[in-house]
Amino acid sequence: MIDNTKMQTELRSLFAQLKIFFNFKENIVEMPVNRNALIRYKAIDTCLRNRRRRWTLEDLIEKVSETLYDYEGMEKGISRRTIQSDIQVMRSDKLGYNAPIIIVEKKFYTYEDPNYSITNIPLSDADLSRMTEAVEVLKQFKGFSHFEHLNGVVQKLEGHIYASAHNQHTIIDFEKNENLRGLSHLNIIYDAIVHEYVLEINYQSFTAKAPSLISFNGWWLKEYKNRWFVVGSKTGFNSVTSLALDRIHEVKANKEALYEKSKLGLTPEQFYEHVVGATVNEMRPKRILIKVRGEHVPYVATKPLHASQKIIETGDKYMIIEMRLIPNFELEREILGYGPGMEVIQPEGLRKRLAEKTREASRLYSAE
Template sequence: MPTNKQATIRYHALDDCFANPGRRFDINALIEACNQAIEEHTGRADGVKRRQVYSDITFMESDAGWSIPLERYKDGRRTFFRYTDPSFSIRGRGVNQAEVEQIAATLAILARYQGLPQFEWLEEIQVRIQDAFNTNASADPVVSFQYNPHLHGLRYFQPLFNAITRKQALAITYQSFQEAAPTEFTFHAWHLKQFNNRWFALGQKQGTLGLTTLALDRIQTLDSVEEEYQPNTSIDFADYFDDIIGVSFLQDATLTTIQLKAAADLWPYINSKPIHPSQKVLDRHPSGEVSFQLKLFPNYELTAVLLSFGPRIEVLVPESLRNHVAKLYQQGYHLYQ
């Protein structure tokens, strides 16, 4: 039984009833106590059902719960509930087995962030929790996440995060893959974005218009600077990336309908893992091939994704993208001649 917020409220309400020697509680009184407790804590009267309360009692009596010493006794046709030991309470008895399992599952999720700047505390917390609750730290992991702890530039994650939250301008030395030498400029960071196992900082380079995207692994130095911070007043990052793949917008790019054709053996993969949320089927061919379309802004990341499928996907339209992909294949072909 999952221990959610309402379940915890019900358990505590039942615990108070069972330990109360001044009043007798039958099932109707227990239901009323649970409903009152939920309304007091949440402001909502959700109407706890009889079956739910019986289920809660069974859980509290089990080894997965607190093994409560509950007595049932009759008075006429009514059954009442109370602790055989009035001093017993689930409060202060530590976590139960179900909660330990939830903690273990949470640790597996949190482990994804180990090694990432600003999350160094996770390793210490994880060790302490595993030791306190015996969550079997030596067991083989059952969940794995894609993460590259050796990625260059991760040390700049925390300073950038702090600069965004504290609204501080930064002096950055940066060298892109296309530049022969590094450049220095003032940068106003607005947002951090992860894509393809790399981190990017988006913001405004002082003296320029529009958005600048910096890869953290191309930053050489980063320091705070005593200049007025230029806040983000024009971009909603909650939906900014909806019409692209990745992080980059090409200059003069327009929202484009792209039609593609996938091989029969590739389509199940693309169907279960769409290239983009705008993906829409156009035609299913007798050969098993499927034509479909995307609607987005073409960029480098889109081209890389299309090339990753090799000859099992074909660009139909627009012609400019079809020719661009064909040219890249020709260049690659000549390398192996």
């Protein structure tokens, strides 16, 4: 157990801020997630630590109500039942407090231990491990200024965790690409989508010789394998377009232009329901049959290519899977990545395209 009281207090305070913002589930770390509850616990703690005054239940209710008004602007008073419930929670180990709250003379509340405070509870090694994992999750939001005010908190929390446990190391390694171009555009695009502003984008596709200016109505952001896309429509066009952020040279919001909302009537989840990746070429999925061979069988069985994957036949060192998908570049790349371990049976068009690409690859190696 770590016994640096000051550091533990700050760690709990910092992590409480993070939990309040992200509304983390209790299985990350056993701490209160409700802002008002946290304020009430701290107000009660402050009262009970002040031993120059004797605190009745009515006194605690009044003090907590004043504190909530100061911090949250809540004018409605707190009920007796709420404060009594808070005291029971603080007495229990539900949040790890185990507060020694006693009643003196059947009327006055106080701490049996005059040195006790809920802010002095030491953190266990398990707590530090969970906090480290939570910090790694939070760091994935890098690039969104919507979360910028938490950057300092995250860095401070991370520093304290490592200082508290000298041999503490990250046990979760997320896939990321810190050098990916276009991440600096995330915030302005995100903000434009939220406020329904038209985006003026200087964009250059991989096939274009020079960038061109596009008036674009962004509907949502899509991430696939560390690459970000803004999805929407060009002004005056009905078709859905995906623009890769790493191909954007410049972007700004035009707050005066008329924003064109999506007419799809679909959520992003529904739009990508039948694809692998971020490209939707059409809206009608096809029945795709693939024969998986050899060492790839158990891997594909436990890590499906898509949520619609079903195993319809198994044999000696092979299986046939069925999916309902819209063929696209990302799916082709996934299949080709398995080399001879995957064979497309149908549809015929997809089979022919992959066969030709396989022959081209074979010719490259045959030249050696």
